[in-house]
Amino acid sequence: MKMRSIELIVSILSATTVAAWTHTSEDEFRRGISGHNHALAAFIEPSTAPSQALESEWIAATETEKSILMSIDCASAASLCREFGVISYPAIRFFDGHGKMTPYRGPRRASSMLSFVKRAARPSVTILNNEKIQAFQSSDDYVVVAQISPQDAHIKAAYNTLASQYQDQLSFGSAETASATTVSCFNNRDSQQFTVSDLTTIDALPNLIESCLTPVVGEFTRANEMKYLQSGKSLVFYLAPSPADRDVYVDAMRSVAKMYKEYLEFVTVDTDEYGDLAAPLGLAPGRFPALSVQNPMFGQVFPYPRQKKVTAELVGGFLMDIVQGKVQPWEGTVGADEGGSPHDEL
Structure with missing residues (x-):
């Protein structure tokens, strides 16, 4: 299959502009979460980079579900945000209209x-029968289907508890079976399936969920950075400020990430939040998008040549060249991956 370059697709996506935040007043917010209304609220602080990064995605979402989406500016409604336990921004919460609030x-x-x-x-x-299982398992990005024997009431109870904990991230369905109990999780975003039938240990179901939710190409964040850095694997970083750019990269690189997942972790980086990561990776600050490979165990960095297009074939070849010793580690001069670089022959 012929791959189009990331840069071309992103240039098309970037041509689209969106409007600015339209925030909800405190009175409108309180009316919106009462009276049996469903509402999704984003509590933001306009000066923070994560809130700014959310803006275009939130506005895109309002075009589909304008009636139930609200945003609150915590810089001007600080007491309201404190009332709802907001301590970091953005915080996204679902209100069911009956007083229950679920974090996203x-x-x-x-x-x-x-x-x-x-x-x-x-x-x-969701209670399923055999006719509904197949349609349900493809109904969301992440779907869990349990086929539970009537003899395994304790597993059913544990499954229901887990579903309540993870409902914000996965869809859960359950069907009764005359066979042995099995639980399957479908990661439809990455076309992966995980199944467990040995449910004798307490960690079996949580481990299934964790494996299923782990993306083939992840997003490097403050919350998971130590997990990635301590994974024992080399990291393939793709740095870009545009969410659309990073999404296109993920779609293009999924096949390569699957091929190397035993040895490498592929991650995207939001440069609005992690711009200072460029220099340690041998990349010129502010020159994005950019890609670099890091081996944390040996402290080695391999910047991807800027003049090369970012495609699955070329990145896969670059990784193979590193493995074969054809690419030397970066020696500490920022921008060495550009014109006249020792990588030009690759």
Whole structure:
């Protein structure tokens, strides 16, 4: 399959402009979360980079579900944000109209947030029959289907508890079976399936969920940076300020990431939040998008040549050249990956 370059696709996506935040007043917010209304609220602080990064995705989401999405400017409504326990920004919460509030912990993407709204508005576990299972398992990015024997009431109870905890990230379904109990999780975003039938240990179900939710190409954040750095694997960093750019990269690189997942972790980096990561990776600050490979165990960095297009084939070849010793580690001069670099022959 012929790959188009990341740069071309991003240039098309970047041509689209969006409007600015339209914030909800305190009175409008209180009316919006009462009276049996469903509402998704983003509590933001306009001066913070993460809140600024959310803006375009939130506005895109409002074009589909304008009636139930609200944003609150915590710089001007600080007491309201404190009342709802907001301590970092942005904080996204679902209100069910009956006083229950559910935090959203998933990707800050319009499609992901809208999927969360649908999940939060229905029961934590959807009861299925054999005819409905196949359609249900492809109904969301992440879907868990349990086929539970009537003899395993304790597993059913544990499954229902887990569904309540993770309803903001996955859709859960359950069907009765005359066979042995099995639980499967479908990561439809990365076309992966995980199944467990040995449910004798307490960690079996949580481990299944963790494996299923782990993306083939992840996002490097403050919350998970130590997990990635301590994974024992080399890291392939893709740095870009545009969410659209990073999404296109993920789609293009998924096949390569699957091929090398035993040895490498592929991650995207939001340069609005992690711009200072460029220099330690041998990249020129402010020159994005850019890619670099880091081996934390040996302290080695391999910047990807700027003059090369970022495609699955070329990045895969670059990784193979590193393995074969054809690319030397960066020696500490920022920008050495540009014109006249020792990588030009690759």
